[in-house]
Each structure stands twice: as C-alpha cells, then as structure tokens.
Amino acid sequence: MLNGALLAIEEINASATFPFILDCVAADPAGLNARYADLTKSMLTDGGLTHVVGCYTSSSRKEVQPYFEKYDGMLWYPSHYEGFESCENTVYTGASPNQHIIPLANFLLKHHGAIAYFIGSNYIWAWENNRIMREAVLAAGGVVLAERYAPVGETDHSSAIAQILALRPNFIFNTLIGDSAYAFFRALRAAATRAGIDQSTEIPVASCSLSEPELKEIGPEACDGHISSSVYFQSIATSANAAFIRAYLKRFPDQSVTSADAEASYVAVHLLARALRSAGRQEITAVRSALAHVTLDAPQGRVRIDSDNRHCFLTPRIGVSTRSAGFDIIFQSAQPVKPDPYLVWDEARVDRRLATPGIGSRLRVVK
C-alpha cells in the first residue's frame, strides 16, 4: 500500500501538469489500533496536515475517523471493505460490497452451487461479508453448512478442515486474513490431496481479498485454483496497467508483483492530486466539492468518485489463481460499477434463478 502511494506521489511531483509538489509525511502504526489514533491526532493537529492516505482494516479506520471529523481532515481510505458507512471526511478508493461480494456471490451460485461453508477471522470485515454472502446463498435456495471464525492470526485450522472434507460444500467462502489465511490454504490443500480430493475443482475457496503477494506467501504447492473477487489483478491487459507494473517494479526492485491494495493507494493519491488541482487549495470543503469532477484512467480502468457517498466507480472482476502466483481473469464487468455501500440497489441483483434448484428450500412453519 505504501509503495503504491509513494509511486503516485513521485509521478505527480515529476509531472508538469500539477502546479504543486506533494510533501509526504509517513508514519507506521505497526498495526496497533491505539497507535493509529495517536498518530492521526498528531498529524492533524501538530503536523498541520489535512489529507491522509491510509488504514487497511476496518477497525483501524473506525479508530481514526472521529479525529478526521473533529479536525476537519480527509481520510483517503485505499482498501476494499464491508460497506455500511459514508463518512463525510472519508474518500473510499477500494471496492464497496456491491463491487466485490455481490459479483462473487453471483459467480459462485452460477458455477459452483449453493452449498456453502464460511470460514473467517473473527472481526467486523468477516462478519459483515458473511452476512451479505449468507443472504445471497439463502435467497438462491442454498444452505450455509457452517460459519466458523478463528482468532486473527490463528494458524491451526485442522478441525475446520476435517469438517469441510466431511461435509463437502460446493465452495468455501474465506474471510480469513494474513498468515491465518495462508496457513488455511496450505493445510486444506494438503488434507484434500491426502483424501484423494482435487480441492480446487471440487471444493474451491473463494475470497474477496486474495491478491498476488498473498499467493506468494501461500507458496507454489497450494497457491493455484483459488477464486478471488477484486477490482484489480496484475494480469489486466491494458496499457495503463502495463505502465503501472513497469513503473512499480522499476521503483521497487525487491517486489515482484503488484496488488489490488497497491493499486488502490496509487489511485487514492492520484485522485487526491486531481481534486487538489481542481479545487485550487487543500482546504477540505473545496476539495470535497471538487471530488465529483475528478476522473482517472487507472490501471484497472476508468475510476471516478461518486459524490453521493465518496466511494468510487470501480470495475469488478473475478480471477482464478495460477501456480505462478498470478490470476487468470475469468469475469470482468463491462463497465465501472456505481458504488452502493449500503446495498440499497444491488441486494436485489443477486440473481435468484442462478442456483441449482431443489436444494435446501426453506421450511415453512405451519403450526
């Protein structure tokens, strides 16, 4: 994420079309929520900053938002998240639920069936994503066999994996994060192979977050055949993406892949710079009214901000991971999709005819 933002800052500072230089102050809260709050407060007060790009988890975002409201700053939040928020002091450049969970639900119900198994890390992002996915599965007449949560960081998933192999769901919806997820992918693949099951075709794992660097973390033995819903994959074949990958790998030679998170923070800084240019000053009211007019030809395609809710029009895609730690894109939305953080409009779009009929039709109470 930091890399994506740094690359964008350097591009803007090198460009003659921006009549200013972005001065970057970086701080590392080391994943501790309390540090997020302290650092934000000092950036917005002592530091005199107005615009901050950052936060990955929803818990860290919730931690800092009160300070942005109090000191009238703008948080540029470059991560996909679970929705149900539209803070006046936040611009959201990652995917809203209608841009990644709903397309994933439709894809799974259409191609894999409606018998689901949920496993996730025990926090807000997983809970809310599971709620949305469960609604979609039930609406299609399907069943959720189990919904299990592991503490963040937990790497022993043996009892869940035993249950999965016994129950044989059509797919697993995974909302585990970080090391916990990588351990799960490896252990599931190993256990399935021992049981003579071709895991990636018989019990595929679908995620809303899986990215190229994470495939590398999982390792070559178990990184292929996983379904991921994302607005960005490195394999997007556009000239804008080719230029982004070239610049990124040149600037960060120790990195071998780009990712949705790198792209989202890259997009955030570019949108910020365009909003500043359009507003003519950094003061937040001016920048907020400039948001509606800002567009960017991003690596993922055309991105613009919906001034209704300060989320972005983004292009949903579904990828299947490969052994070489990349993704084959097997679905792509025809055009950027309007963000719908409260699922006011997109809930109904889960296609109820997609699912295999006859399974788990809901019981009616008669007496």
Added chain:
Amino acid sequence: MIQRLTVNFRGQSALLMMAEDDNTRRLRDILEKLGFFVSRCDVLSEGPQTGSAIACAGLIIVDTDHLENPTVSLLAGSMAPIIALIGHESPSRLQRALEVEPFSVLMKPVGNRGVFTSLFFAFNAHRRHRNLHDELSTARERIGSRRVVVKAIIRLMETEGFDDEEAYRRLRQESMRSRVSVEELSARIVARGQDRQRNESTGALHEDRDKERKRK
C-alpha cells in the same frame, strides 16, 4: 421462528414531521440515498391531510422539540415505526418525546453517522414489538376461552367415554384436520345440543377412530 431483519429500506415511505431547515434537508438527502420516498409536513399541522399522511407512512420521523398535544394524539394511532428527532435533552422535552413511543432517536444536528443505526432499530424493534403485541392478543384470547375448552373436553368424556387426555388429543387432531383453532372447535361442540352433538359434531371424531381401526 427466525425473524429476518430489515436492512434495506428501498421503496419505503418516510414522513418527516418537522420544519424545513438544514437538518431536514440533510436528513431527506440521506434517506433518499437509502431508497426512501420522503414527504414532509409541519410538526404542528393536524388536519385530515396530516392524518392520512401518518396512516400511509412506513416510517415517521418527528421533531420532538416542537411537539404539541394534538400531534401526540395523531401519532398515537400510527402503525408505522416512529423516530424522535431530538435537540433539547431536557427531561421535559424527552418526556414529551416518549409519549409518541419512538423506537429509536436521532440527535440534531443530523449527519451521516447514526442515521442507518436509528433506522435499523426503528424498523426491527418496531416489528419485534408488533409481534409481541400480536402474541399477547392471541394469548389473551386463549385464556378467555379456556373455560369452553374444558367444557368441550368434559362433553367428549361424557359422550365418547374418552379420558381427559384422549379427549384433548382428539380435539387437537380434529382442530388441525379442519383448520380451526381448538378454542373455536370447542365452542362449536359446546354450542350444539347433546343429541345433535352425538350425531354431527363428533362425526369427524368417529371417522378418525374408524380410519385408525382400518389402519390397524
């Protein structure tokens, strides 16, 4: 029974009972983005038009800072969930707000934060309340008709020679078969004269007994 929660408000109608000001404009804007159809009337209006607006609304948000008695009585008949929009946190005003039985509150000034939560509680707590209300009415009716059920059981014991357990089991069976409540069926049995009851109303019970014999 599992209750599905309301988290999507698309197509609902919201009636704002408040003056047109910045709060109202912000609130209308947020509600429309959440899919509501929004209308507004003044908090002090009380004509028949206001009555019908209240009757049609799927949600009412009322500015309780300016609430007076006539509006309180109008709102008392509402079937829709009510949200109190509160500015003054003084006990006298809060007491007035409580009189319209709101299911949640919104604080002034209205911002994005809190509106969805307030709607969530208004709709879902209101439904829970209505369900409890319905259950209470049913329970009251049941208690009221216990005497007649007892009478019907005694009658069946006398006329058919069942013990009380069997008589009650037959009553329940027949009530399910004919899709009327046990209370209703009991009332019918009791209402019929003893002679007619032998021939008609327990006919079904005899049939059941015959069927069972055949199965055996």
